[in-house]
Amino acid sequence: MxxxxxxxxxxxxxxxxxxxxxxxxLSHGQKPRVLFITCSDSRVDPNLITQAQLGExxxxxxxxxxxxxxxxxxxxEGATIEYAVQALDIQQIIICxxxxxxxxxxxxxxxxxxxxxxxxxxxxxxxxxxRRLVKEHYSHYNSDDLLEIAIAxxxxxxxxxxxxxxxxxxxxxxxxxxIYAWIYNIETAxxxxxxxxxxxxxxxxxxxxxxxxxxxxxxxxxxxSNGNYSTPPHxxxxxxxxxxxxxxxxxxxxxxxxxxxxxxxxxxxxxxN
Ligand SMILES: [Zn+2]
Numbered sequence: 076m077x078x079x080x081x082x083x084x085x086x087x088x089x090x091x092x093x094x095x096x097x098x099x100x101l102s103h104g105q106k107p108r109v110l111f112i113t114c115s116d117s118r119v120d121p122n123l124i125t126q127a128q129l130g131e132x133x134x135x136x137x138x139x140x141x142x143x144x145x146x147x148x149x150x151x152e153g154a155t156i157e158y159a160v161q162a163l164d165i166q167q168i169i170i171c172x173x174x175x176x177x178x179x180x181x182x183x184x185x186x187x188x189x190x191x192x193x194x195x196x197x198x199x200x201x202x203x204x205x206r207r208l209v210k211e212h213y214s215h216y217n218s219d220d221l222l223e224i225a226i227a228x229x230x231x232x233x234x235x236x237x238x239x240x241x242x243x244x245x246x247x248x249x250x251x252x253x254i255y256a257w258i259y260n261i262e263t264a265x266x267x268x269x270x271x272x273x274x275x276x277x278x279x280x281x282x283x284x285x286x287x288x289x290x291x292x293x294x295x296x297x298x299x300s301n302g303n304y305s306t307p308p309h310x311x312x313x314x315x316x317x318x319x320x321x322x323x324x325x326x327x328x329x330x331x332x333x334x335x336x337x338x339x340x341x342x343x344x345x346x347x348n
Contacts, residue, residue: 110134142156173261226258
């Protein structure tokens with residue numbers, strides 16, 4: 076607690092004092108452009124990883140970045156979604172899962188939670204579609220790979236849940252809302268974004284319209300200057316005809332996939348039984 080109180084003082088004397096105009100502006104109202112839904116995990120910080128300013132992200136956080144389907148609960152998630160989209164007119168939603176997610180680890184061993192953490196057990200039923208899909212389609216993977224696949228699949232399950240909200244359904248119908256699926260990797264600070272057409276996770280800049288691309292976005296994500304970081308072997312960098320480098324993560328195929336799609340996603344990486 077002492078550390079936090081020192082932090083409060085430091086925040087006021089440094090950040091607040093150099094951004095007083097922003098704070099004054101924000102006191103009159105907020106106009107965030109993005110609803111960012113992610114896990115409560117202490118290693119994931121939406122503002123830090125996106126370098127967003129105060130007032131730019133409207134955030135929902137809970138264990139496992141889960142959105143209960145419409146009508147399933149009367150919880151805060153639905154109210155926050157409704158407020159974000161209707162009152163704040165937010166037109167972009169990101170659901171961001173992350174590597175090493177404890178909630179998804181729990182989901183993969185759900186029976187163990189029943190007695191020890193009954194509330195977590197009950198909460199994870201809103202991710203049951205993820206558990207079932209992973210169990211029935213990816214059982215030939217080892218437990219580490221299964222966890223990463225479940226994390227990736229769960230973001231898509233939660234997007235399906237999000238679509239059950241009338242306010243979301245209506246805005247999507249009007250073409251006034253975009254939903255993005257992201258995975259944040261804790262050890263590399265990389266973000267991968269799900270691409271519906273490729274059925275794969277790709278670099279997020281490849282999903283921007285051409286008009287929004289500039290030089291700073293056309294290069295791959297930077298690596299650390301100490302040279303310790305290199306692209307993990309499962310990430311395949313593919314040069315596109317328009318010179319936008321796209322990183323395809325070979326571990327996260329989304330089912331159902333045709334054999335051709337499977338082969339494309341897994342080329343050169345590992346065999347699929
Ligand atoms: Zn998590």
